[in-house]
Amino acid sequence: MRAFHFPLQNVLDHRERIEELKKKEFALAQQRVSLAEQKLFEIRNEFEHIQVSEGNQRRSGEGIDEMILYQQYKNGLQLKIKDQEFLIKKFQAEAGIKRKALLKAKQDHQAIINLKEKKMQQHKLGVSRETQKFLDDIGQKHFWREKFSREDG
Numbered sequence: 001m002r003a004f005h006f007p008l009q010n011v012l013d014h015r016e017r018i019e020e021l022k023k024k025e026f027a028l029a030q031q032r033v034s035l036a037e038q039k040l041f042e043i044r045n046e047f048e049h050i051q052v053s054e055g056n057q058r059r060s061g062e063g064i065d066e067m068i069l070y071q072q073y074k075n076g077l078q079l080k081i082k083d084q085e086f087l088i089k090k091f092q093a094e095a096g097i098k099r100k101a102l103l104k105a106k107q108d109h110q111a112i113i114n115l116k117e118k119k120m121q122q123h124k125l126g127v128s129r130e131t132q133k134f135l136d137d138i139g140q141k142h143f144w145r146e147k148f149s150r151e152d153g
Contacts, residue, residue, distance in 0.1 A: 002127070004119075004120055004123045004124075006116050006119055006120070008112060008115065009116075011112055012109075012112045012113065012116060015105070015108050015109040016109055018105050018109070019102070019105040019106055019108075021105075022098070022101050022102040022105040022106075023102060025101070025102070026095065026098040026099055026101075026102045029091065029094050029098040029099075030095055032091045032094070032095070033088060033091045033095050036087050036088045036091050037088055039084055040081065040084040040085065040088060043077060043080050043081050044081060047074065047077045047081065050073060050074055051074070053070070054067070054070040054071075057070065
């Protein structure tokens with residue numbers, strides 16, 4: 001019996017490495033999105049905290065200078081929020097591209113796996129046929145020996 005040899009094993013290994021690389025790239029892209037979303041959450045929390053603090057300052061009768069500082073700080077936070085939202089959209093778009101690249105790599109890898117499985121099934125069928133032919137030949141030889149030994153004896 002001959003051993004199974006897949007002629008495209010190098011291609012299969014290469015595509016597997018590409019798929020793993022694409023998985024890592026996609027995971028990093030998702031991590032960037034998550035970190036950006038976390039930062040946005042923190043900025044929004046800070047903005048809300050400042051609004052509450054500003055309201056408390058107004059009730060306690062703070063001066064106009066304090067109110068101007070609060071407003072300037074809030075304006076800066078609003079700009080940060082808009083910038084962070086823009087970054088999130090950018091990172092999400094990049095993650096979408098990485099996801100598509102990962103899906104393509106998975107499909108390419110799976111196509112070679114399917115081909116290997118098909119070739120292995122063909123190999124097994126061929127080996128099975130060779131084995132059956134070998135067994136048939138042995139049976140036939142045994143039959144003729146028995147027949148000739150009876151005729152001679």
